[in-house]
Amino acid sequence: MTEFAPEQRAARFRRRVVVAGLFMFACLALLAARFHHLQVARHEYYLTRAEDNRIALMPVSPNRGAIVDRNGVPLARNYSAYTLEITPSAVADLGATIDALGEIVAIDERDRQRFRKLLAESRNFEGVPIRSRLSDEEVARFVAQRYRFPGVDVQARLFREYPEGASASHVIGYIGRINTRDVEAIEGRGEEANYRGSSHIGKAGLERSYEAELHGRTGYDEVEVNAGGGAVRALSRTPAVQGNDLELTLDIELQKVAEKAFGERRGALVAIEPSTGGVLALVSTPTFDPNLFVDGISVPDWKALNESPDHPLLNRAIYSTYPPGSTYKPFMALAGLESGKRTITQRMPDPGYFMFGGHRFMDDKVGGHGMVDLHKSIVVSCNTYYYQLANDLGIDGIAAFMAPFGFGARTGIDVPGEAEGVLPSPAWKQRRFRKPEQQRWYGGETISVGIGQGYNAFTPLQLANALATLVNDGKMFRPHVVRYVVDAATGARRMIEPEPMRVLDLDPRHLAAVRAAMEDVNRTGTGARAFRGADYTSGGKTGTAQVFSLRGQRYVAGRLAERLRDHSWFIAYAPADAPSIALAVLVENGGFGSASAAPIARQVLDYHLLHARRDEPAAEDPEAVAEGE
Template identity: 65%
Template sequence: MLAGRTSLSAADRDLDRFRFRVALSGVVVVLAFALLIARFVHLQVVQHDYYSTRAEDNRISLVPIVPNRGVIVDRNGTVLARNYSAFTLEITPSLVDDLEATIDGLSRVIEILPKDRKRFRRLLEESKTFESLPIRTRLSEEEVARFAANRYLFPGVEVKARLFRQYPLGPIASHAIGYIGRINKRDLEMIEENDEAANYKGTDHIGKTGIEQYYEFDLHGETGYEQVETDAGGRAVRSLARTAPVQGNDLALTLDSRLQEMAEKAFGDRRGALVAIEPSTGGILALVSTPTFDPNLFVDGIRSDDWDLLNNSPDRPLLNRALNGAYPPGSTFKPFMALAGLETGKRTPGQAIADPGYFNFGGHQFRDDKKGGHGLVDMHKSIVQSCDTYYYMLANEMGIESIARFMEKLGFGQRTGIDIQGESEGVLPSPEWKKRRFRRPEQQKWFAGETVSIGIGQGYNSYTPIQLAQATATVANNGIMYRPHLVKYITDSRTGQKTMIEPEPLRILPWKRQNVDVIKKAMIGVNLAGTAAKAFAGASYVSAGKTGTAQVFSLKGAEYRHSSVRKELRDHALFIAFAPVDQPRIALAVLVENGGFGAQSAAPIARMVFDYYLLGKLPKGAAEESDVEED
């Protein structure tokens, strides 16, 4: 009996344990289902809106539609930069099973270069798989026909029409207009800094230089978007909605492309720069830097051999000499020095000096370019005959601080503010500048002898052609200085409304009118009977000018002979002028690198520009070399 009860008791215990385990398992299962149901409720009810939105986002993607870039025209409506449609071969990666095999197959139908493959891979990394990406641009009609015949072999590949930038005049005014190129890392940083990242989705190109760069956000326009429904594999199924892009604004320049072309041709194969300004507004009529380049080379990525030719050329065609080249002004500095002498009371118009052909100072002899000197020289004669001795003495009497203060107000040694980025400041010498420029104390000291050379536009003087042109225009405009600018008005692509770029007076210099008239009369004399007389012989208008020659290297007391000096060491030729004198319509500065005498190389170019702009014609024999050997 005892054994039976013991056996029953063990069976009861086993049954109780089993029941407990079953109950515990049931509780666990119930809790698990409760948690699962709670999670379902949380996902399907509580967070329904959130996940519904995410699912919709996965189903619908926004594809950017790049806007047409704005057109650039000159003051007469001549197109300088426009867009044109061309066929491109494009691949939609999401519709292609084997991308590399597809590209290899395409290359047997249409030529695909290694640079095309490289560009495509870079675009692929930056894009979504459902976007159509170009593998070849600007297909010929024959290539389009060949692909059309084989299209069935390449699912996910198609020919599309895209817009490309074109510069119809090629190299003419390329330094002013600039060019566009593919967006790089630095460009992306600039876009983000200006909070324009969203507006540049899908955009491959951006302005790199010139007007194209400065007015980038005006020219670009507003990006549109297309809502595309995609399947789980990311393949585009259909288009749901479309927001049209807004074309970029159009720009009309103050530039005269016909004048620009004529001025560039006037230089021939010589290096140099020319800046022509409308004195009453500051509008740039011509901005020349030679040699020039074709901006069309850069639009879709410049070829390496073309880049090597441009970048390694000793003539440096990519350098914008008008804005970035800094040169001693030579004797073109003398009218400004003379005006400074009058305004500071250091000279009167009739006050004369005896010029023996040199000026002795501190044991050093500063020579005039004319042996034996010019005799008795007053201010008028000092400009007409370009007497160095007069300005050696004037500079010594004025002192460097006084000269620097006066020239600073004329814009020398500072950026003009023209609407092109990268302008150089040049060098307006002063004791303060020298302290900043040099490190060693013995180099920082300003010596009185250095001031003497400043008076004739040599020494540390170093200015850009546009600074010379601006200063000349300010004299022509009786002391009213305008900011140079290239854009005349901006046309809104939505409304067609034109926003004028109003002339912006930078300052009004309080010069005495009689002092300005003295300078103008002397500059008229330069073109009538002085150093530029031959270049302006027979002109039917009255012009004012000043020739200049700037040393490239020190003669160290030797006599300069143009024909015996290597070309790259020959003096620079300069000329400043404005016309007509009574109501100036154009003021300019001309620089011919290593051109020798200003009267010989630079003044004839100015005459051609004036005759064309004022009279609409080219003067006969204006391009012939002069035998005048004065600056």
Template identity: 50%
Template sequence: MFEFKKTSQQQKGRFLLRALVAGAVALICFGLLVGRFWVLQVERHEGLAARADSNRIAVVPIPPRRGEIVDRNGEVLARNHLSYTLEVVPARVGNLDELFSQLMPIVHISSVDQRRFKRRVAESGRYSSVVLRNNLNETEAAWFSAHSFNFPGVELRARWVREYPQGKSAAHVIGYIGRISESDLNELDDSGRLGNYRGTDVIGKKGIEKTYETALHGKTGVQEVEVTARGKPVRVLRRTDPIPGSNLVLSLDMNLQRVAEDAFKDQRGALVAIEPATGDVLAFVSQPSFDPNLFIDGIDVESWKQLNESPDHPLVNRPISGTYPIGSTYKPFVALAALELNKRRATDRISDPGYFEFGGQRFRNSGSTAFGSIDMHFALVVSSDTYFYSLGPEIGVNGLHDFMKPFSFGQLTGIDIDGEKRGVLPSTDWKRSAYKKKEQQRWYAGETISVAVGQGYNSFTLMQLAQATAVLANDGTYMKPHLVKQIENATTGERKPTVAEASYKIPLKKENIQVIKRALADVTTSGTARQAFAGSAYAAAGKTGTAQVYSLRGSKYRANAIDERLRDHALFMAFAPAANPTIAVAIIVENAGWGGSVAAPIARKVFDAWLLKGQDKPKSPVTSQVKQTVTERPVVESKEVESTQ
């Protein structure tokens, strides 16, 4: 009996211990659970709430409207219009060919659209939204909207599409936009601008569109959208509107631009017209041109092949990328250098027997024309090569280099468009750095003779010649050339000028400038450009030029006997009115021959359009003061060659 009672008490004790242990464990677990709830609900509430919201809130970028581009008179050069696009996430649609066949009864998808889409998928990846078709009309958009439930992964969107209403006119100035490439993304990332391009698939590629990309693009907006588990939008929670890009007002006058382009007809070449007092570029021509609309959504293979393989190189921006010897249009600046450096007075006379002899060689006037005893004025009017040949050794190549540099020869002018080349303004230092072999680094005195007439190592852009002409017309004041005149805030309408004051002034003597200007004025009335400006209602000043494309090596120039693309370039530089210039031009017509008969008439049309503004042209001719026919192309011949002719 006693043993049984003792055993019962032991069992009760063990049971009580177990109950206490179990209760303690339960209490501890409950405490841990409560503690965890506290951490989640109190301490980590904000972070977890944000994560929960992110699971149901999609952040959608809103691309800004790109700024428009207009000319100085408000004529539209680049604008935007709303267009419907069909966009696809390839990973959500399966077989692409099946998708195309299913869509065809509703929305036409051409073979070009299909190839372009597949190329973009390869570039962007299967999980990105890729444009399948642009510019859907309202009927197509309505039909797709009615059947959209059959096409998961395909979405109809409205977006801003760029348009260039002028087509080929001024295309090298405006440039074009194109799809953002991998290199563009890397550049945006390096510059810290990538975030501003979320939701944007195009960027400026050439011309003003590229140079002013930051201003034109604007600032991307954003909206927070509540979505379902399947990603379907429910409602907009918050929205920050995008800031549209700035509008650009160009200095171009499109009426003048079209006159200049039409004057070239089918010839290759370039023209730049500048307002000397402001630096405004009034016309900027590169012929032939191209249609920038081809590049907006990606140019097709056939069009690209035609442009890229054309022997006329329509994609080359000739005024800033093409470099040329500028021939006799260099002479006014050489003459001014002689006056400013006290190497020769304007009244000093030299004998011109039709050639200049130096180091056993004869450097001849074009056609071996002999002008007799001449001064600087007459030498410029008739374009005597002999006179300027003789100036070469007197000034020296380094003297010419230092004097020409502030005029922008062989320098970047600073014009606000990408792709400008520096060219070559020769000097002894330049030659030492340009050539590796020691025997090639030596500068020979005879080379300065060719340089003094705009040939030899001289290689300048037409933009540099136009700017130098504008600086001369402006009495040495250097206004930075620019294509964008004002930047307009798209929201407030406030306009800010891009160039407000002169960059610097070249210290030139007024009397020396007048010597050159008087001579250039007589070029258009009695010299090598007299026929082009016969009957003009205004006084113009200019200089013709003809530049060799290749060395004659002592042979005689016969245009009809050589390939058309090896013939001389025709050039002309001028400003008008001569007394108070409001426009300065430089023109090159490639492989066209004589500057006076080919390039000068183009300048006349441009001056008439700018100065007369549609007035009737006078019919009374201007009497010529120079009776003989004058040409200006320099020819270099050796004594040995001369003796055999």
């Protein structure tokens, strides 16, 4: 056996000590380097991670702004109610807890479905509502047994309410729960932070178009949480900023008068203040109750609204388009004067028809109206006069004159969902149709356009705004419904200034001649019966628009299905010398304008000017039906 000398053993030991020391030094160096990386180089990162684990930012939803009419009547507001909420992190068995709660307060399947949806979208330490709008009795029952339900509490929350119900619902719109499509839109605008904690968003009407004003700014509570996600204490608060209020140009009482005048009939009415473009009433009937949508509309309610043949969700005032019928004639008359194709005193014979291309275009009066000038053509609504005028102007001349009045173009009103309509022309027809034979414009089509038929298709809003421009001496304003945006905190009111769109260069003598004829429509013409005994002077024009072509057959309303009957139109303004209101009324399948639409216009003007009301809907005038337009 080999033995090492003492010197050799000592050297070997020293080498081992050195190696071990170097190994330990290397380990310590690595450990120190790691400590430096964690404590110095990545200090801010890991401190933030630790704070994120310890501190949670809980969003505080802002109160939504209110909407009131021009007189301060609330149309959309918030109210406080109790909700039953569950904090998932504090509940061991959610299913058993909900079942037990159902023995104290009513919890149906719809409540459970909504809870599951909200639970998936919520953080573990946030309260999730299982029932909304608890009654006082339900609150009392739960509070008495609260000790049985750790993690369950009653909270006071704000809810949206539309106190006028179905009145003006197409204008006000409604809010609804934020869905996937809303989230994508919010992210596209870069507003995710401002909607954290928010469950609702504007879906239709002003609630949608003024969402940025109404929503407000989200606040935050900084809360310290434990490892399980439960709140330990509040650290700080950034308060939410309430949304701005909207004050409208709309007069809700005038709106209700108009809605009541329609009764059960389908139709639309738009009333505008000519000097500002402010919308005084915007009616679409039938209507709907926006309160149904706030917490998610039920399947039966949605089915009833969506499958109704009357389409109550459709905003007929700004989206539906119709031929204007004889309400087009005052604008055609003005086109004739401005183009030099007609003079104010020029007369022409009306034999009861107009011949063009071997086709006889009939007047509504058998045998015609005799000698007719511009004034008489409007008062008695002579078709033959306008057949000839349309032929003389030509389709390009008609389209060029009508376009500045806004026919066939969106007005830009601040209510979403407006349709463009159709102002026909050869260029439009080429864009509209694909086949060459369909793209060709025929002279006979011009004749029909001249009396507001043919391809003409305008919204009631376009017609009302065109009339407002005519009676405002050619000055056109963009229609708008919001008059002021009001800061809810300070009360400061920011006015939505009337927006001039254009000024039409029209001869005052021509405007006066057309308006004088329209005033006689309501004195002695086709609107006289509806305005008999009025304590003010007004101008108007009746109109009847065909739903389908009669192909030369005589129109007899009683022989047709109700939805195939003519549409009833009436446009009006008052007072005649200084109009403060201009309106267009449409009654779908209502027949002659003098019978259905004119009485509605009379009720609206009576209330606007005299604050006079009728307690019953406007009824058809049998004498007016016999008389015609």
